[in-house]
Amino acid sequence: GAVVSQHPSWVICKSGTSVKIECRSLDFQATTMFWYRQFPKQSLMLMATSNEGSKATYEQGVEKDKFLINHASLTLSTLTVTSAHPEDSSFYICSAQTSADTQYFGPGTRLTVL
Amino acid sequence: GENVEQHPSTLSVQEGDSAVIKCTYSDSASNYFPWYKQELGKRPQLIIDIRSNVGEKKDQRIAVTLNKTAKHFSLHITETQPEDSAVYFCAAISGNQFYFGTGTSLTVIP
Numbered sequence: 001g002a003v004v005s006q007h008p009s010w011v012i013c014k015s016g017t018s019v020k021i022e023c024r025s026l027d028f029q030a031t032t033m034f035w036y037r038q039f040p041k042q043s044l045m046l047m048a049t050s051n052e053g054s055k056a057t058y059e060q061g062v063e064k065d066k067f068l069i070n071h072a073s074l075t076l077s078t079l080t081v082t083s084a085h086p087e088d089s090s091f092y093i094c095s096a097q098t099s100a101d102t103q104y105f106g107p108g109t110r111l112t113v114l
Numbered sequence: 115g116e117n118v119e120q121h122p123s124t125l126s127v128q129e130g131d132s133a134v135i136k137c138t139y140s141d142s143a144s145n146y147f148p149w150y151k152q153e154l155g156k157r158p159q160l161i162i163d164i165r166s167n168v169g170e171k172k173d174q175r176i177a178v179t180l181n182k183t184a185k186h187f188s189l190h191i192t193e194t195q196p197e198d199s200a201v202y203f204c205a206a207i208s209g210n211q212f213y214f215g216t217g218t219s220l221t222v223i224p
Contacts, residue, residue, distance in 0.1 A: 034212060041201075041219070042216075042217070043203060043214050043215065043216045043217045044158070044203065044214050046212065046213075046214075049211075093157060093158070095212075101146050101207060102148070102160065102163065103148065103160070103205075103212060104160065105150075105157040105158045105159070106157060107156070107157045108156075108157055
């Protein structure tokens, strides 16, 4: 199947700092990428849909000014958690959608905010 | 919007037995139904999918059935093995929107 990478895999930061997470589709072009948040033993919670060349669509309750999404190319989307706080600590997973509507997930980024 | 419900939330089976996980959805426009397996600390992996023009699909020990009229679809795992232990998520896709079920934690007891 298609390969999606995510970087970094784990990041620890101080409260108040910003963290950028990258999601790349390595062997296919993805006009649409998704960002999810996952708490331990819980399902994936869709945060936003990222479309190449346009503004991301955020789910209800997700602050767009706090979770900045940029999809500058067909293979790269970034999520920036601005002014991170301990409650933002979570597992963030991206996915990229192929032309056949199949979604492939990145390995995830574990964010710990101290 | 779409509402996907998944049952059961936890499931334990003896090795060699079958496991069945069921999902229901609400949006009749949903036309693509993938199943993902997620092992602890890892990314969800697509294991099988089915589109709305097909009623059943099988891949070795894994099969998925779809009943469009009743708006439900199920994952069937036969001859379960300990390595099948994981969390399984169903999803329903309508247009560009992915909606995930709440997950089923499957434990296969050796």
